[in-house]
Amino acid sequence: MTEQQSLFDLSRASNEAAESHEPTPERADEERRAAAARAAELNHQLEYHAYRYYALDAPEITDAAFDKMLVELQQLEAAYPELVTAHSYTQRVGGYVSPQFQSVTHMARMYSMDDAMNLEELDEWLDRTEAALGAGQASYTCELKIDGLGVALTYENGLFVRAATRGDGTTGEDVTLNVRTIKDVPARLSETALAHMGADAATAIEVRGEVYMPKGSFLRLNEEADAEGRDPFANPRNAAAGSLRQKDPKVTARRDLATFLYAVADTAPLHVTSQHDFLSWLRDAGFSVNPNVARCTTPAEVHEFCAQALAHRADLDYDIDGVVVKVDSFAQQDELGFTARAPRWAIAFKFPPEEKETVLREIRIQVGRTGVLTPVAEFDPVVVAGSTIARATLHNIDEIRRKDVREGDTIVVHKAGDVIPEVVGPVLAKRPEGAQEWDMPAMCPACGSPVVHEEGEVAYRCVSIDCPAQTKERLAHWVSRGCMDIDGVGDELIDKLMEAGLVRDVADFYTLTADTVAALDTGRTYLKDDKRRGVRAGDSIPVGATIAAKVIDELNKSKQQPLSRVLFALGIRHVGKSVGEAIARRFLTLDALVVANEEDIAAIDGVGPKIAASVKQFFSVPENLAVLERLRVAGLTLEEDLSGEAARAAEETGVSVDLAEAQPLAGLTFVLTGTLERRTRDEAGAALKALGAKVTGSVSKKTSYVVAGPGAGSKLTKAESLGVPVLDEEQLERVLATGTLPAK
The missing domain is CATH 1.10.150.20 (5' to 3' exonuclease, C-terminal subdomain)
Structure with a gap:
């Protein structure tokens, strides 16, 4: 069954065809069972792809494909309300909390947003809103929907103290150190903003928004990844999420992230009464607020804003995937309230991905610096998202087989993240007769050397340096x-x-x-x-x-x-x-x-x-x-300069190392466990490595020493059972200071 032929679509078509006939109980039971099975499958797929997206920053499908599955599940649950359970994906906020970060509980829940996939669905929301508040009684604030990573910033007494990802909506990941490296996040709220808060200036507030990566920075990051032989990021959103979740803030600092703020956990301390006024407060406070905002008084004005945003999305240096429409008045927002996962007073109008058809003329091989043979689709030039494209990488033979693209095919192309040209797949109805499956060459097309393909590897490569x-x-x-x-x-x-x-x-x-x-x-x-x-x-x-x-x-x-x-x-x-x-x-x-x-x-x-x-x-x-x-x-040196390494280590770890004894712990393996008071475990590990030691995460017979602080658990127990010497923190500091080990 294809994505276009979902069970719900087929069921609806069948019902329409037979609407003049009274369904039998047996037929109704059969349809109910089929709907339940499809709902279970959709929940499973949504959970899997949400995990890939939020937790791994490595999505396998487009946002549009994910949204289509979610809409189908919502339609099924509307037709069969008994399918709605507390575990249904429609009842929760998307997102995950990684165990590698400390968890942070938000001051108030961070909700997801319901989507309108077309103007008809947007109009349905507008009609419901007008009916609930009274025709002509509502104004709307329209904002661009930034395709980034949701973040919450906490300020106490006007000072920035904490940052967290959205996570599961209630609990997020503590990314404070990383967010401090983002240049447009103010360390202190402006005096103007604090004065507006008056007596509430000392109240803790949690403002919310999006961390994103500009398109230019994204392209440079992927160029660096290619130069170092690393896999590139799929799109700017994934790059931003991966950069914000770095364990080392220095890495985040080099990634050129930026923010747009647009929400707050509690409006009361700010003394503002509408979304439009709140955005003005954010600007006065020193936050970055997207300039593309409009207050609209009629549905027609909302339509016009959406049309303009769609027409000019390619002109922006950051990704957007739609427009967020909010009821402007905070009092009216309170009146409308929330569903289980989203506010009733806001809707996200999602842009359709701009896709064009063209003809795939040839699949050529491009040989990269490391010898990887990359198949590249060469197709008739076509304008997508504001620029002309005529080629796109097909990555590898597995991707070609998965998409089943062949030379001569009419193909659908778009830009992943509005940046990178990508082949979506073939239009099978237009496939020319006799089109053959494409295969990787056995010999390098540039030098004629045999192509190497290791078992378990996707890539094919030429390993000759003379290529x-x-x-x-x-x-x-x-x-x-x-x-x-x-x-x-x-x-x-x-x-x-x-x-x-x-x-x-x-x-x-x-x-x-x-x-x-x-x-x-x-x-x-x-x-x-x-x-x-x-x-x-x-x-x-x-x-x-x-x-x-x-x-x-x-x-x-x-x-x-x-x-x-x-x-x-x-x-x-x-x-x-x-x-x-x-x-x-x-x-x-x-x-x-x-x-x-x-x-x-x-x-x-x-x-x-x-x-x-x-x-x-x-x-x-x-x-x-x-x-x-x-x-x-x-005359090249072809040796490592340990004096420079020792000097860098002394500067970074605080360990002074005599150059003549720069590797006194070489050949020894250490394991760190428990809580250390003078250094973090990462800092202690770096200091040991500076002296030549190897630091691992598991204890074995080959372990030379275990360093155990308070709270040490199974690793300490295993060390004692294997007879591995155990050092406390004071002994570790003596080792780092002198390079000399205690007698076993």
Whole structure:
């Protein structure tokens, strides 16, 4: 049964066809059982996809598909009221509370919003509202529906003290430290806002809104993810949710999040009487409030606002997925009240996803920096969400098979999150006769090397470092900031070096001379004669001696970069910056790493067998080893600088480490359990790692020491049963201060 042919739709069509006939009791029972079965299935699907969306930030279906299932369940429960239970998805607020954060109880429940999927449903809500309040008695505040993560901010005596996610509506996740890094969240309410509160200025208030990621920041984040070999975020909403739920606030701070505020738990302390006036108070208080707001006095004005928002959604630097319409008066809101999951005084008019049909002409292979072969759909250009698109990634062969797209198909395309072009699927009724299933090639289309597909992996890849399709991206990655950090060598210069045949792999950078770089043609020409320099209008402009000298100087400086940078810069699959640092700290030299076995690499904290296998595979390719040898001959260090590591560790952890004894705990494994008073467990773990120790989460016979604070439980019991030495916090501090262990 297709999504378009839901059981409810079929049942309704059957009822309409037979409405002139009186249904038999047997027929009614059959329909009731079918409805109950479908409701159970919908509840199961909604719970699953809500968990993927709210808890994992990894949705498998579009918002539109989720909303369609929810609407179908609501219609079934309206037709069969006995299907409504306390556990039905229609009776609860969407969201989950992750156990990795402290829980926070909201000052008042944070509700979901009922949806209007089209203008007809919006008009039905408007009619109900007008009937309840009296025709012409209501005004409405229309606001853009921001596609982000709901958040509640608590202020006491005008000071910001706490932030929490919406969670399940009653309880949220404490994300205070992360929200403090968001630049537009005020640390203190303005004097104007506090003065408006008068005697209630000291009252705790909880304002609510949305944390979002601007589209430009989202694109940059995914570019960084690609450069480090990480999976990209599916859309800005997922990126915002994932960024806000980081354990390390420093990561959140780098993600460029922003907020729009629009609600409050209790309006009484603010002395405002309407939504429109409340938004003005928020602006005065220092909060970010979306400027696209209107007070509408008639349903026609509401329609006009929705139409304008839909027409201009592509012009915004943030995602919206509809318009929220609220009864403006707080007194009238109180009169209308709430259902089990949503206010009766508000509705979310959801925009339909903009989808267009076009013809899929070809599925081409794109070979990335790490050698992954990515199928890309090339289709007739079509305008979607304000821009022309003609290609979209199909990700992998599993995705192609799941969607069953074939060359020659008429396909439906849209932009995921209004940003990333995506193929929704084929229009099967328009499939040309003889269209064949597409398959991945056995040989790399760029270099002819065999394509590797490991069991259990989705990706197909070319592992040859000489693959020309990977060359440009590998070269650009090598010189980038965070890798070898070679300033002045950008995409344009790399293109010219490749065109001249001077650079084919990263070792070739170190064979360049100032003269060869200076003579490169930039592709630009002189506009007029210059007899002094001996040039004529139309002559090609070379790179020149000044830029060439800087390039060679930067290349020479890069030879001193530590092994960790080199490992990251090589573009080894799964080896990002932090993994490169962990591997380099363990083996210290490239030679030691090359001869290490897979088990030793996998034993490094944060590495594991998957990354270890990737590293060993890279060093098993003769062409890769040849490039590394040329780097050695060119003068690269290929060793880790532990003095720098020790200095950084001292600064970050407060542990002073003698450089001659920078790894006194190397080879030892620690487990931390219970509550520590002087440091958090994360801080203690970082300090131990700075001294060379490995810190794990489980106790075994291989554990060297267990550090136990008050409240230690099963880990302490297991340590005692295995005879593993146990340290208290005072002993731990002596170890961190001296690098010396107590006698066992």
